[in-house]
């Protein structure tokens with residue numbers, strides 16, 4: 001029998017694939033088994049609400065592990081397999097079919113699942129949730145036959161779906177319960193600017209709108225009543241009301257879980273043989289345990305978990321970031337948004353290009369950018385190196401951010 005370390009990874013999103021690739025780089029001899037509940041080569045999710053919906057790309061065109069797939073890295077992919085339980089005492093995972101898969105070390109990368117609204121249950125013909133390739137292709141097919149779409153929730157996914165539908169010529173209305181869009185990542189002025197951009201593309205965003213009842217007519221059209229007494233009808237509804245961490249396996253196995261699998265800065269769970277990474281975790285942030293739901297976090301935390309699963313000693317220290325694409329806007333966030341920044345500064349770069357900085361004293365804490373990729377890269381280095389910054393210089397577009405990196409720390 002081989003004495004190679006046997007690493008089993010559950011979940012083949014960016015965290016699971018990132019873990020597998022990093023484990024392979026750390027230990028060339030390890031047996032690495034990646035368990036996925038989908039049948040296909042692991043693919044990236046971000047295009048699903050963007051180019052896949054508009055028909056410009058197919059999910060398989062963006063394999064997470066690159067053109068050769070995970071197999072090209074001597075990683076065994078066991079697809080179409082759902083893990084049903086972890087036998088911690090026996091060091092094995094048990095699949096839904098009852099197969100026992102032994103591990104020396106296990107990495108949980110089970111991601112997150114959509115938050116389902118009871119009034120709009122998943123699985124109805126005209127009601128869509130978006131997380132997988134199958135769901136994206138089903139939605140795309142139906143969008144092609146629809147004239148009128150209702151999106152519930154003006155978060156990043158809801159707004160990307162709205163932008164894609166508008167591009168396809170589908171009349172789109174977005175119902176959002178909060179008083180402004182993207183309140184978690186944007187200041188009020190930027191929220192208003194993004195909403196105006198949607199309006200200019202014909203997307204009607206209704207704020208402060210809570211739904212109270214849903215009725216499906218025999219022809220499949222859906223009527224949604226709001227608490228304010230209005231009714232909106234559409235051929236199709238997409239629900240984008242956020243996600244919850246998929247910590248079910250961990251919880252059932254008795255691992256420490258608190259709305260996410262609790263991990264330390266080396267990605268270990270409360271069981272030293274089990275690590276976890278990505279959307280499913282709650283990890284140590286600068287202001288206490290925190291969850292993130294974005295691609296880069298999943299990929300980078302996955303890489304740390306994979307390295308450590310294979311005997312490494314890496315700590316996870318993230319500068320959070322996300323991006324979103326809506327129409328001609330490339331929106332990015334970088335850093336930790338503060339509940340009460342000491343100052344907020346805006347830099348207008350062009351008609352559709354700007355930066356908004358949150359300061360913590362004389363340090364940059366968070367920056368939101370629209371069509372400002374190069375500046376966001378410089379801002380990231382200002383944040384990570386804790387370079388002191390001057391608010392007036394940040395506001396002045398003639399002062400390159402890259403030059404501020406030379407300031408003494």
Ligand SMILES: Cc1cc2nc3c(=O)[nH]c(=O)nc-3n(C[C@H](O)[C@H](O)[C@H](O)COP(=O)(O)OP(=O)(O)OC[C@H]3O[C@@H](n4cnc5c(N)ncnc54)[C@H](O)[C@@H]3O)c2cc1C
Pocket residue numbers: 010011012013014015016035036037038045046047048049081082083084109110111112130131132157246249277278279280293294295296298299321322323324325
């Ligand atoms: C439509 C869409 C667009 C997005 N766009 C962006 C974007 O533009 N920018 C950005 O930063 N982020 C974006 N994200 C978020 C980003 O894709 C996620 O944060 C990231 O995929 C999380 O990675 P993960 O590996 O932790 O989990 P996931 O990608 O969710 O992967 C987890 C996998 O594990 C599988 N799994 C779970 N339980 C089991 C089990 N018991 N057995 C076997 N398999 C299991 C799941 O089915 C899933 O395939 C988007 C997400 C979606 C859905």
